[in-house]
Amino acid sequence: MGKKKRFLRQLKIEMEKALKNKMFLITLVVGMILTFLAGLYQISAYEYVVKQELLIGSNPMVEAYSLYNKWIGGEMQSFGAICFFYLFPLLAALPYGWSCLTERKTGYNRYLMIRGGKKEYYLCKYIAVFLTGGLVILIPLVFNFLMVAMFVPAVQPDAHYTIYYAVDYGTMWSSLFYHAPLLYDILYILLDFLFAGLFACMSMACALILKNKIAVMILPYFIILALHYARTFCYYRIYQEISPLNYLAACSVENVTTWWIVLIEAVLFAIIPIGIIKVIGKQEIM
Secondary structure (H helix, E strand, C coil), rough: CHHHHHHHHHHHHHHHHHHHHHHHHHHHHHHHHHHHHHHHHHHHHHHHHHHHHHHCCCCCCCCHHHHHHCCHHHCCCHHHHHHHHHHHHHHHHCCCHHHHHHHHHCHHCCCCCHHHCHHHHHHHHHHHHHHHHHHHHHHHHHHHHHHHHCCCCCCCCCHHHHHHHCCCCCCHHHHHHHHHHHHHHHHHHHHHHHHHHHHHHHHHHCCCCCCCHHHHHHHHHHHHHHHHHHHHHHHCCCCCCCHHHHHCCCCCCCECCCHHHHHHHHHHHHHHHHHHHHHHHHHHCC
């Protein structure tokens, strides 16, 4: 069997293990429930407002109530939305990031390395962990967007109603929000997929250092929490958002989202885990 075919076969096996394990399914269900609750809240709120405006005959302000500020990415008001984005790193790490630790304890990783090679093993594992972490966030987000779209019209945002959108002037892609809101939301969904995959791979890197499965799953979350609360040192000094828990929502939660901060943090979240995996992976005894 050629090297390429062997790699693809190992990747297929790894993806099947990742997508069929209980933790992936449980985490996906939790994410779906949270996004469903968020969608239900916003749909109910929209229908109530429409009924009230029909009764009193006031200005319907159709631009103020749109799919683009009622789906979970465009609001941080509902219980479901707040829980989803504040549990984001944990949800991403739970599905499969711990698998390296389990396989190291049982010795199964050595068997896979002998069959496919050490480099191929870690590469396949990284891809599987990244994709499962991304999918467990991507699927609920798309579900919520489609759910809300069934009841709330996709009215083009109007700058005159900017107070209803929570997309502040100067925030990342803000001009795109008013000209191509669908593209704006798609870009944020893809950004969330990327960061979810990176958070999951942080858990994989922890699995090569730590020996406790619970610690492996929650340590990346505590790292992100530490970054989140580090904002307190930036008050009245820096007015850009540095917390992924805030800037991964497609609206301004507290401060404006700046693209270069997002880029720097994404690079760090990618480089550090890859470096750990590469260094420790070389030391692994087959």
